[in-house]
Every structure is written in structure tokens, then in C-alpha cells.
Amino acid sequence: MLTVRAPATSANLGSGFDVFGVALERPADVVRLEKADRVTIEMTGAGSQYIPEDPDKNTVGAVAEALDAPAHIQIDKGVRPASGLGSSAASAAAAAVGLNELYDRGYSREELVPIAAKGEAVVSGDAHDDNVAPSIMGGFTIATDKGVTQVDADIPLVACLPDIVVSTRDARNVVPETARVDQMVETVGNAASLTTGMHRDDPELVGQGMHDTVVTPARAQLIDGYEQVREAALAAGATGVTISGAGPTVIAACAEEDRRKIASTMLDAFGERGVDARVYQTRIGGGAEVF
Numbered sequence: 001m002l003t004v005r006a007p008a009t010s011a012n013l014g015s016g017f018d019v020f021g022v023a024l025e026r027p028a029d030v031v032r033l034e035k036a037d038r039v040t041i042e043m044t045g046a047g048s049q050y051i052p053e054d055p056d057k058n059t060v061g062a063v064a065e066a067l068d069a070p071a072h073i074q075i076d077k078g079v080r081p082a083s084g085l086g087s088s089a090a091s092a093a094a095a096a097v098g099l100n101e102l103y104d105r106g107y108s109r110e111e112l113v114p115i116a117a118k119g120e121a122v123v124s125g126d127a128h129d130d131n132v133a134p135s136i137m138g139g140f141t142i143a144t145d146k147g148v149t150q151v152d153a154d155i156p157l158v159a160c161l162p163d164i165v166v167s168t169r170d171a172r173n174v175v176p177e178t179a180r181v182d183q184m185v186e187t188v189g190n191a192a193s194l195t196t197g198m199h200r201d202d203p204e205l206v207g208q209g210m211h212d213t214v215v216t217p218a219r220a221q222l223i224d225g226y227e228q229v230r231e232a233a234l235a236a237g238a239t240g241v242t243i244s245g246a247g248p249t250v251i252a253a254c255a256e257e258d259r260r261k262i263a264s265t266m267l268d269a270f271g272e273r274g275v276d277a278r279v280y281q282t283r284i285g286g287g288a289e290v291f
């Protein structure tokens with residue numbers, strides 16, 4: 001029996017759609033794995049009643065198949081599904097790291113990323129790596145078809161999860177098919193600023209680089225109160241605010257001393273729209289850990 005804790009993640013960060021991601025210090029999924037003749041799955045924790053235990057429909061099933069590593073897999077969800085916090089990816093990442101060790105497959109953390117992404121394809125029809133990469137490798141990750149670049153970064157974050165469900169599949173359907181050249185120029189500048197900010201542990205530069213005028217405005221319409229929450233967080237000192245992953249979580253970068261105030265302001269702003277929410281005062285953290 002082996003236990004793996006794999007963190008929630010925030011993908012895109014505004015300017016890095018389908019490329020950037022960060023591991024969050026909290027929340028996380030805790031997954032226990034035991035060798036078996038076939039794959040069986042048992043779910044507990046946040047939103048587990050909505051997640052299928054059928055290995056063909058659960059992200060960990062595809063990972064076990066890819067590694068040819070049948071196991072009994074107990075998943076305790078710390079990350080609610082359809083949250084924008086990489087819920088489906090956290091389980092897939094934990095399964096990839098844990099089964100690799102349990103069956104002594106010898107893959108490196110980077111090699112496990114495309115294997116865990118097979119789990120993402122089960123739920124969104126698309127094997128994007130931007131959540132599984134940080135959940136496996138930790139820190140800030142840049143996932144492209146050439147592989148993953150990882151940087152250990154330390155930026156305080158607030159992640160506010162409203163009581164709204166947005167599936168990744170639906171959120172991908174509203175992404176515009178084209179962007180103007182001026183939007184492309186702005187996005188490149190913001191992505192470069194954000195990357196530099198991660199290297200320097202500079203919340204100001206990271207926040208500035210989270211601005212996006214292509215994908216985020218289209219998706220904001222799926223999140224009741226997004227604009228109000230964003231404005232309230234910026235007024236409370238956030239250096240940048242955007243949608244986490246496919247939403248509905250709204251994520252803010254900030255200086256350490258402003259984090260508590262931003263967290264309560266975001267909760268209040270959702271509350272004023274009649275939307276219940278919960279908030280995580282967190283920061284960029286490490287990747288999946290085996291116990």
C-alpha cells in the first residue's frame with residue numbers, strides 16, 4: 001500500500017492558456033494504491049458522489065491502463081470536481097506517481113506528465129498537460145508539445161471557489177477560434193512578464209502578466225459575479241486576477257500581507273451576488289508527494 005498527496009493546480013494564469021500552470025500548497029487529493037488483479041476505484045471526499053468509480057470514466061483508470069499497473073485505488077478528494085483547480089488532474093497525477101513507484105516502472109516525473117494527461121482526455125476529450133504537469137512536478141510549469149519547463153516559484157495566491165459548476169468541456173466550447181494580432185502582441189508581453197515574475201518571485205510582475213483579453217472574457221460569462229469579484233480583489237490589493245483553469249474558481253496573486261483581506265473581499269463580493277463560495281489562502285507549492 002502506498003499513499004500519494006497530489007496538489008490542486010491552477011492552469012492558464014490568464015496569458016498562458018493551455019500552457020502555464022502552478023501547483024497550489026493546498027488543497028490536495030490523497031490517493032492510496034494497492035496492487036491488484038484489476039483496477040477498482042473507491043471515492044470519498046469533496047464532490048466524490050459526482051465522480052464515477054468506473055475505471056473507464058475516472059481519470060485514474062486511464063493512467064493505470066497506460067502504465068499497465070492494475071490496482072485498488074482509493075481517492076480522497078480534497079479538490080472538488082469541475083472547480084478549475086485541476087481536480088481531475090490531481091487524481092491522475094497521484095495515480096501516475098504512485099503506480100510508477102508501486103510497479104517500479106522507472107519513469108521520471110517529466111515522463112509521467114503525458115501519461116497522467118491521458119486521464120484528462122477521459123473527461124475533457126483533450127489531453128492537455130497544464131494541470132497534470134504542476135501537480136506532478138510542483139512550482140510553475142510551462143507545458144508545450146516539446147515537454148515541460150519547471151521553475152520553483154513562491155507567490156502568495158488566493159483561490160476563491162464559488163458554488164457554481166463549470167465543466168472543462170463546456171468552458172472549452174466558448175473559447176474564441178481566432179484572435180487579433182494586437183491581442184497576440186499583448187498576450188506575448190504578458191506571458192513574458194509573468195514568466196520573469198515567477199523567476200524573481202515577484203507578485204507584481206506575475207499579477208501584471210495574468211491579464212488576458214482573449215479567452216478569459218469569453219469564459220467570464222459562465223461565472224456569475226466574476227467581474228465584481230475581480231474588481232473587489234484588485235481594490236483590496238491583488239496584483240492580478242483571472243479565472244483558474246476552466247473556472248469557476250477565481251484566482252488572485254498578491255503580496256503576503258494583503259492575502260487575508262483579499263480573501264474576505266472576494267468571498268463578500270460573491271456573497272453580494274447571492275453566490276456561496278469558499279476561499280483558499282494559498283501559495284505556489286511542491287508537486288505530488290509519496291508517503
Ligand SMILES: Nc1ncnc2c1ncn2[C@@H]1O[C@H](COP(=O)(O)OP(=O)(O)OP(=O)(O)O)[C@@H](O)[C@H]1O
Nearest residue numbers: 058059082083084085086087088091123168245246
Ligand atoms: N478522479 C477524478 N477526480 C475528479 N473528477 C473526475 C475524476 N475522474 C473523472 N472525473 C470527472 O471529471 C470532471 C471534472 O473535471 P474538470 O476538468 O471538468 O474539472 P477540474 O479538473 O476541476 O477543472 P480544471 O481542469 O478546469 O482545473 C467531472 O465530470 C468528474 O466526474
Ligand SMILES: N[C@@H](CCO)C(=O)O
Nearest residue numbers: 011018130168245246
Ligand atoms: N487549459 C485548460 C485547463 C482546464 O483543464 C482549459 O482552460 O481548458
